[in-house]
Structures are given as structure tokens and as C-alpha cells.
Amino acid sequence: MKEKISIGILGLGTVGSGVVKVLKNHDEVEIKKIAVKDITKKRNIDGLNKSMLTDNPQTIVEDTDIQVVIEVIGGINPAFDLIKTAIKNKKHIVTANKELVAKHGAELFELAKKNNVTILYEAAVAGGIPIIMPLKLSLGANNISKIAGILNGTTNYILTKMDTEGREFEDVLKEAQDLGYAEADPSGDVKGFDAAYKIAILSSIAFDKKVDVNNVYIGGIDNITSTDISFAKEFGYKIKLVAIGQMANDNKIDVRVHPMLVPKTHLLYGVDDVVNAVMVEGDAVGKVMFSGPGAGDLPTASSVVGDLLCIVGDLLLDNTPIPLMRCKQRNGAKHLEIDNTRNKYFIRVNAKNVPGVLGDLGTICGNNNINLYNIVQKGVLEDGSARVVLLTEAALEKDLNKAIEEMNKKESINKVQNIIRVMD
Amino acid sequence: MKEKISIGILGLGTVGSGVVKVLKNHDEVEIKKIAVKDITKKRNIDGLNKSMLTDNPQTIVEDTDIQVVIEVIGGINPAFDLIKTAIKNKKHIVTANKELVAKHGAELFELAKKNNVTILYEAAVAGGIPIIMPLKLSLGANNISKIAGILNGTTNYILTKMDTEGREFEDVLKEAQDLGYAEADPSGDVKGFDAAYKIAILSSIAFDKKVDVNNVYIGGIDNITSTDISFAKEFGYKIKLVAIGQMANDNKIDVRVHPMLVPKTHLLYGVDDVVNAVMVEGDAVGKVMFSGPGAGDLPTASSVVGDLLCIVGDLLLDNTPIPLMRCKQRNGAKHLEIDNTRNKYFIRVNAKNVPGVLGDLGTICGNNNINLYNIVQKGVLEDGSARVVLLTEAALEKDLNKAIEEMNKKESINKVQNIIRVMD
Secondary structure: OOOOEEEEEEOOOHHHHHHHHHHOOOOOEEEEEEEOOOOOOOOOOOOOOHHHEEOOOHHHHOOOOOOEEEEOOOOOOOHHHHHHHHHHOOOEEEEOOHHHHHHHHHHHHHHHHHOOOOEEOHHHOOOOOOOHHHHHOOOOOOOEEEEEEEOOHHHHHHHHHHHHHOOOHHHHHHHHHHHOOOOOOOHHHHOOHHHHHHHHHHHHHHOOEEOOHHHOEEOOOOOOOHHHHHHHHHOOEEEEEEEEEEEOHHHEEEEEEEEEEEEOOOOOOOOOOOEEEEEEEEOOOEEEEEEEEOOOHHHHHHHHHHHHHHHHHHHHOOOOOOOOOOOOOOEEOEEOOHHHOEEEEEEEEEEEOOOOHHHHHHHHHHHOOOOEEEEEEEEEOOOOEEEEEEEEOOEEHHHHHHHHHHHHHOOOEEEEEEEEEEOO | OOOOEEEEEEOOOHHHHHHHHHHOOOOOEEEEEEEOOOOOOOOOOOOOOHHHEEOOOHHHHOOOOOOEEEEOOOOOOOHHHHHHHHHHOOOEEEEOOHHHHHHHHHHHHHHHHHOOOOEEOHHHOOOOOOOHHHHHOOOOOOOEEEEEEEOOHHHHHHHHHHHHHOOOHHHHHHHHHHHOOOOOOOHHHHOOHHHHHHHHHHHHHHOOEEOOHHHOEEOOOOOOOHHHHHHHHHOOEEEEEEEEEEEOHHHEEEEEEEEEEEEOOOHHHHOOOOEEEEEEEEOOOEEEEEEEEOOOHHHHHHHHHHHHHHHHHHHHOOOOOOOOOOOOOOEEOEEOOHHHOEEEEEEEEEEEOOOOHHHHHHHHHHHOOOOEEEEEEEEEOOOOEEEEEEEEOOEEHHHHHHHHHHHHHOOOEEEEEEEEEEOO
């Protein structure tokens, strides 16, 4: 039995610094080296010894003493190559890199299997919330039918502010950027890419298939207005950026990220601000939910070090830490195309203030197999046009698109201004 | 590498039947024997083969083919002896037995360690919700400072019904018994023992100490009235049976179960009906919450089989499944006595309808170092007495007890009718 396991860390940004701090309390782990861009940079991190630093990451992934490599650089390059080299050198991997796992996970898992090492990546999804390990292990007995989550803190913060303060997207985004909650280029968050990486990863575990993130349908929140939010509120909903992965017919999976109206009765309704949450539905367990901080240095480090300690626990006993990986992902997933999904819809229309508008809208919907659940005309705008909101029952997306096209051509209707899917 | 692992199951009640059903989907496990009381009893369980049944549990715990024993009998006898024999015969254990783990866990863990086998017990706390494994593994990097949970579905159902329908405890309890949500002898649930076993187990893991369930302070919900609930509601609270384990000063732990007023802003506020939830606070992660079904055949079986598959995954690779246990529990916990805890309180008083009552109450509190946050007199009852409710700031429990004693002696006060602690 060993006493200590030597590790190397690639990257010393926000998460890397958190990892060093958290590891101070764990004697069984010895940080041998940390790869940074600039060795001379002043750093004030509790537990950091300057002699650990190197600006040559290659020396870490090739170091024969190091048994586990933690990758917290992020992005594809150079993380991908470094991890591949580390695996070939028989090192176990802990990574927080959602983009890399979502885009190249299958390849990495295969390489890891061939080299008899494990890759853990709890921190890649939902920061500090334990979700990957519970999905693989505690819920391992279930056939998972659905995962639905709020997986991006930045957009949840923006939508919460828009809801509670009645402000517009651009205005809140700017504030979030000033506060450091949103990046200077916010597209990764607000256009839904970040959440898409995460739901691709969760879906690949839950359904045990290779999920290509390019097949994930992605919609952002940048077209959500305070008008949409206040109508939604009136009907008893909040608008949230929801990531969904679910089994569909013919063994297809339906994986997507887009804004949705979430009803008061839903578990995700109360998940506000920067909080993340994941709801999992399985044949044995029913519905369980996990919520907590989806980002931040220490919460993310909590997941990274949690993974590390799992591997270290096995290594100290000369065990092979393979079972924790438990991802076969033998087959590529077949995806249900968004056109063939069935959804309820919230449709906001700008119409002429003339008799027959509601009738026209109802007729178009009816002709396209869409049952209306609610149709409301709300006052007349300054320019004399009328604002109409429709809530539909579940309908086929391609029928909906046809109806929208017909609405936009209709004399009495100026324009369909927004279409947002509605959660059950 | 093996292909299949042979297991035995002790007990075929609600949970046992669920386990058999769930195991139908898992080829890597072969149920060799199931111990039941009555072999001749008619059973209609998908996946059950009559030839598996035995009425001699001893043949399971001594069977040399069987590598893992699932115990779902419940209670101390004969489960305790059977598990001990199974461990001595080098079998790994999966149990759903909260009472046994809470009362004799430390002894069993030691015996298991000596025999190089593991004991997993995810199902013993919060049914289908993954909490033990995430606490041990994913959150393993944290120093846990607090766990707070709603761990008993029956009492949560009763309190929710009392709250939403304005009914009294006895009335709702009877209905819950008729519906099968509460047992004929409901004391294990309503007096808080069930939740106490569970918080003792969680605290022993979180704080890595032997927690003796006899040192857990326990209060039930049988003295909660609809009057308490409606006052609580008026102040913005729900009353819930809360289980708490937290670190206190001098390395003591404060572990208890009792009703509390939960504020709207708290994560547990929205946890209603039979749902269970556990909030965990750690130095790195901050606050995370887990919620879902706390009971039921299939949810509980989800946790049992989840544990089983963890062990099986290791056994198939000839690994030693020890690390999953990861409970050192070297030292017995020192408990903070309830008298020395600090809490906010809700105090409901029946007073004479005379001038000076509020002054008397205020003076008594002030003399005992208790700051009042709110004091309300609400109408006059039919018998001419007045109803007064006090909300205090955090105060020492022994000061509170002294104040209550003085109130009960005071001329202007008929009786202190209920005292309920208030969550922050």
C-alpha cells in the first residue's frame, strides 16, 4: 500500500487555483508540477509552492512519477494533445473541460480503455453539483428516460434579472459583464453552446451512446424580450434556458438547448440566479433533482478534487480505477431531428387591430393540426397594432413552422415576433 | 475477468420485490437465493424464479458461490446476525436498513474492514435519492459543515396536508394511514425516530465520526396544530420536520430532528408532500441540494441495485471494492447538548386578556437574554383568553427554557402552548 500519490496539474487559472487550495487539506495527494503560461507571474494562492511551477506542460504528461493529471486549461488546444499524451503514458485523467469532453470524449475514453486508465470529469457539468458520478453509480440501475437541466449560470442570472426587474436582455447582459458574471464575448453562454456541451455529456452517460455535440439543437436567449417574460409570468411561467436529453421513439435521442416557459409546478421553476440544477428521470427511481453552484473556483475544484480522490483511493490500494468510468458508449446516437419533435408553444404575434385576427390565427393553427390552449389579445400598441399571444397544446414542430409561415403571409397579421417552447 | 456475480437476497417484502424487478435488466448479476419467511406464499414478481426461494437465510450467508448479500429485511434481528455471518464469510453487503446502520454501523464497518469486504447502504437514507455516494465520493474533497434535510416522507405529507387544507394532525394522520402512507403504529415516523436514524447515518459520513443515534435529540410533529401552521404561514414560514447535523464549537457535533419553521428563502421550503431533500454545505462546494422520492419499492430498489452494481463492477475486474466505503469513523463524536444550542424560536402563548401581557412577555424574554423579533396578539378566544405569538432572535436553549418556565408562572399568562425552533 502506498502513502501518497503524485499528481500534475495543467493550468492555474480560476479552477486550477481552487484545486491547489482544496488540495491543501488532502495529505494523500502530492502536487509535483503545475504547468502555467508565465512562471514569473505573481500569484497569491494558499498551498502553492513556486518550485512546482513549469512552463512546459510536456514535462508533466511525460513525468514517470506522476500518476494522475488534472487538466484545467479548458478549450481544445493544447488540452486535447496533452491529455492524449498523458493517457499514452498511463496516467489517469481528471478534467473540467466540457468542450473537450463533449467534442472528443468518445475518442479519449477509447484511448483510456486501451491504456487501462480512467478519465473523470465531474467538474465539466454543473460545477460543484455532483451529477456525473451519481448518474453513473448511484442511479446506475436505472434506464434513464430524461434529463432536464439549467446548466448555464450566466443565462439563468440574466433571465432571473429580466423577470424580477422587468429589464431588457441587452441591459442586464451589460450589467452581468460589468460584474464579471458574463464574459466580454458572451456568445458561448447566451447562444446556448456552453449548455449544449454539458447536455451532450450528460446524455452520452445517461443513454450510454456517443452523442455528437454537432447534432444537439441549440437556441439562445438573446431574442427573449421583457414582453415575452411578462406574458409568461401572467400565464404562470418563468422563461429559462433549458437543456434536455430524452429518449424518443425508434431508439433515437432528442437532445437540445433552448429557452422554455417553465410552469410553476415544475422542479426547475424555482431555480433562479446563477444556480444550476439537473432533473433526472429513471424507470426505477422516478424523478430526482440535483441543484447547487454551477460555477466558481472552489465549487468547481470541489468536483475536480472529488474525482481525484476517487482515483487516488483506488491507486493507494493498487486497484484499477476503471469501474468509475463505466461508460461503454459503444454506439453512436441517432438523433431525433428538431422538426420531428412535439412541443407546446408560446407564440407572440403582432397583428393589425382589425376584426377576425383571432379567428385567422385559430384557423391557421387548426389547419396545421395545432390545438390552441389559450389565445389572448392584450391592448393596442402606440402604432395601432395589436399584440396577441397564443399557447398551444403539444404539436409537431414542422406543423408549427408551417403555421408560422402562413401567419406571416396573412393580411391581418404583421409578424410573428417570438416562438418559445413550453415545458410540461 | 468474470462474466457474472452471484448474489443472495435476504427478504422479499416491498423493497426486495423492487430489487428483483430492477435486477431483471442487469445480466451481470445472478440471483442465486432469496430468503423469505413463507416459501408457499403466492407472489407475482416479474423476474422471480420460485427455485430461488429459501426459508433458511443461513444458507445464503454461508453459500460459497454468493459474493454479495443484499439485506432488505429491516430491523435489528435477525438482520444484524445474518450480516455479521455474511461478512465473516467474506461477502460484500448492500443494505437498506437504516435502523441497523444507525445503531450498529460502526461495528459492522470494522468487521467489514477486517474481512476485506465493503458495506454500501445508499437506500438507508432518503430512498431513491443519491446522497451517501455523492457525499463520500463527489463531495469527498470538502469539509462538510452542515447537513439539513427532510428525511421522512410520511411527516412531510402530513404537514403539507395540514398546511394546504388547514386540517388537524390527528385527522390527516388517520387519512394517511387509510391511504397506506403511514403505518398502523405511526410513532417511528411522527415522533422523529426514522429521520433520526437517517441523520445519524449522514452525520457519521459527513463528519467522519461514530455518531450514536442515542445522542441525537429527537422531537416529533404530533404536537403541531393547525394554529401553529397558520401563524407560521402568516409570518412567511412552513413548518417541516427537519433533520440537522452540523459542526459546532470544540469539535462537537449538533445532530437533531425536530419540527422547524422554514423560511420562504430556504431551499427546503418548497419540498412538499412525500418528497425528501437533503442540503449539504461544504467549505469548497458551498450549498448543494438533492431531492426526490424518499421511499417506495422501485426508488429504494434503485439505490440498492446502484450500490450492488458498484460492487459488481469491481468484482468483475478482480478489484477490491473497498474505496467506495471510505468511512474511517475512527473517533466517537462528542455531541453538543440541546441546552447549549442557539436557535430562533416561535412561541405560542395563551394569555389573560389584560393590559400588560405583551410587556410581561417582553420583560421575561429580555431578562433571559432573548431578543424578540416579532410579537403579535391575535384576537380574543371564546373563553376570553388572548393568543400571543412571539418570534425570537437566536438565543441559547437553556435561556429559552428558563424564560418559558417564568412565563408559565406569570399571573397574566395562562400557558405557553407550543415552542417551535425557526430555521435561518
